[in-house]
Amino acid sequence: MLTRRSVLMTGAAALVLPKVALAAPLVLRAEPVVAQILPEGDGTTAMLGFNGTTPGPELRLKQGAELAVRFENRMGDVSAIHWHGIRIENAMDGVPGMTQPPVGDGEDFDYRFTVPDAGTYWYHSHHRSWEQVARGLYGPLIVEEPNPPAVDHDITVIVDDWRLEESGTMMEGFGNMHDFAHAGRMGNFARAIPSVAEVRRGDRVRLRLINVATARIFPVQLSGVAGKVVALDGMPLRATRDIGDLVLAPAQRVDIIADVQDDVRFDFPTRDEPYEMGRIAVAGENPAPLGGAISALPAASVAAPGTPTQNLTLRMQGGAMGAGHGGDDIWAFNDVSGMKDAPFATFKRGETARITMINDTAWPHGIHLHGHHFFEVADGQPGDLRDTSFVQRGETREILCTFDNPGKWMLHCHMLGHQASGMMTWVEVA
Known part of the structure; x- marks a missing residue:
């Protein structure tokens, strides 16, 4: 079960999501990395990542744009990248043995595709994913609308758990048959990792939560904001809805647009007091809040279903x-x-x-x-x-x-x- 230790802001700041400028092609290099998963001052964790970090860099581009990525595999095992949630050309889907050959250690593979839908997506390993994703091979992929809703901050929040020793060393035992036959590999330490560390009271924010865990279902208590849910799995809702109780199964996402009232906290409810996974601190006041109603996002281009055949x-x-x-x-x-x-x-x-x-x-x-x-x-x-x-x-x-x-x-x-x-x-x- 999750430990009782709260995540301090000093620890959260150490793992703010990295961003990368898009080039043609962009390089994503899978390699061993060292991460500060536990709060600063505690031990570090040897993991896998992209471009020296885990989570990997946030990729952000406009709807309808082309993404060109050279995947450089330098991690010591075969792998491939799956672009989760993107309605992609089949050859680019990143499933070894089905859509492409596995990319060997020391080899490269070029992915090139357009992104047809705005929304919140992510990328991750699709070879031995129960281990490689758990070790950190993932990152966010954000596709912006041609005319995004007005917000002061567009914030990606990665939610994950890890099975760690007190020293920060990752426990082995991947492929444990007991885990496989039950709920999966559950971590004992969880984090909500934002791409922004501070906001102002009165700011309007878009929060994009992504559950990248290999097994844990995350109930998330969100506090410090008032707003609406506007999208699930990257797909806009027909009408906004109250935030209420958030539950994210592995790989699911939720987009929220909200106004900041206090420190934005991401808590995991327990039978005792909530377990704080992360927060975005309030520093100062917005002198001219955007305010106003929160509208639904533009509808997705997914066709309405026909009569089932x-x-x-x-x-x-x-x-x-x-x-x-x-x-x-x-x-x-x-x-x-x-x-x-x-x-x-x-x-x-x-x-x-x-x-x-x-x-x-x-x-x-x-x-x-x-x-x-x-x-x-x-x-x-x-x-x-x-x-x-x-x-x-x-x-x-x-x-x-x-x-x-x-x-x-x-x-x-x-x-x-x-x-x-x-x-x-x-x-x-x-």
Whole structure:
């Protein structure tokens, strides 16, 4: 479980997100790094990262722009970069063995693609991701609207946990079968890492929270601001909604626009007092606050779903305390574990499918579809647009997806230990 130690501002400041100027091509070098995860004065942690840091540098560009990245692998193992949430060309999706060969240590790979949707996304390793992501191979990818909403600060907040010794040394045991069969590799120390350390009282801020953890579901108590939720998984809501209780499954994101009233705190609720993961300090007053109503963001260009031509069931099975199944690993979808030669389903381009996801296990799962966004069905109608859907144990959820991006696309649990031990499949769009 999480330790009781609060994160001091001195510690938070040591891990403010780095930014990088975009060049053509931009270089992302995967390599060993040393990070100050614990507060300043405590031990450091040997990890993996990009360009000397973890999280990797924030990549920020405009909607419709082209991103050119040279991935230089200098980390000591094969890897690849997946661009999470981007409706990308299939060859650029970053899945070794499916969309590209693995990039060996000392080798390079060039990614080049346009970013069709504004929103909050991220990039991360997709080889042994249950270990490489846990060791720090990830970073934020922000796509700005042509005319972004007026704010004083646009702030990215990475939320993660780590399993550390008191010295700061990362505990080994990656691939632990007990973790895989239960909730996954849970850390004992958590942080919310902002890209801005200070704001003024009265500032209007856009907060982009990204859960990059490999297993932990983060309930987040946000205080010090008054505002609205405007997007989930990068996709704008039709109408803004109250912040309320925030819950982020691994890989999920939430965008909030709010006015600063006091120190902005990101707390993890516990049965006792909240565990403070991070904060953005207030320093001074904004003499001319923007104020006014917070409007919805421009709608995404994702087409409304048509009449489903396929009605499919994706049944989650296995794990500790779960019933048996026909797969050959810890977890399974529909009695099949892992990537097989045959896809879960094949679609003609533009075909809409209704997929009923049934969680028959004792554990929650965050189901992620590559290359597409889908509508979660609410009250029988298309609801929120997402790329990762959180399905509680015993829960059934329907989604509607128009499969309009050709290629072979993974569909898997983003509790990455669950993915590694059977809970993954793929679809093909002709």
